[in-house]
Amino acid sequence: MKYILMMNGKKSDFEGYARWSKEDLQANVAFMRSFSKELKDSGVFVASEGLGWPNEAKLVRAGSKGEPITDGVFPESKEFLAGYWIVDVESPEQAYAIAARLSQAPGPEEKTENMPVEVRQVLSSHSDLGL
């Protein structure tokens, strides 16, 4: 069963991250690296990507002739995807356990709450898209 683990944050969360000290950032990156390595070593790793910052995000709709109309204005409450991990596991519980590990990634000392990770099963086939 494949699950996607998503880290989301508002623009204010991203701005907060930009203010972390170098030591805090290094500790966080070191954790993420060893976390990914562990997932690869245990054979559950499928894919992982980090996304560019929300200030570069665009919302696109089709105009009347199908031309793209882009918009870069989002509500303050908008949650932006920061990055994701796709894992292939035996049970939802295993996905939740991996997400809990991710949630415990180290941050600044004053951080009081662990980061929530959204866990969703992905569709097993792309048959609808003919791929």
Add this chain to the structure above:
Amino acid sequence: MKYILLMSSTKTGVSGYHQWSQSDRDAHMQTLGGIAKELVDSGEFVATQGLTEPKEAKMVRGEKNGVPVTDGIFPESKEFLLGYWIVDVATPERAFAIAGRISAAPGPGGIPTNMPIEVRQFAERPAATN
């Protein structure tokens, strides 16, 4: 340049999709399938993935002892990822054009859904994940 095109919706939007007729759904998926095939042929296709329904979504936090705490209650306004396309394109404009095509896919009665598609570039150096 790799971009991810994200299609998201609130639970209300997903319930609306359930009311589409089968022929409207088929026409919609046929258009999306055609776009995906074109991207494969042009060499811009990297990946696409659909997600299961929002009602199965869980939010997970880790307690101090590492125990996962799951929560399935979300605000009504929460936007759930429905699916994504990853493309490798020469310019941002090309990514926007592909997103426009997806947004123009037909909905009920053949009228374009005009769904907003969020377009994001991948981090230049995904240091945190490599």
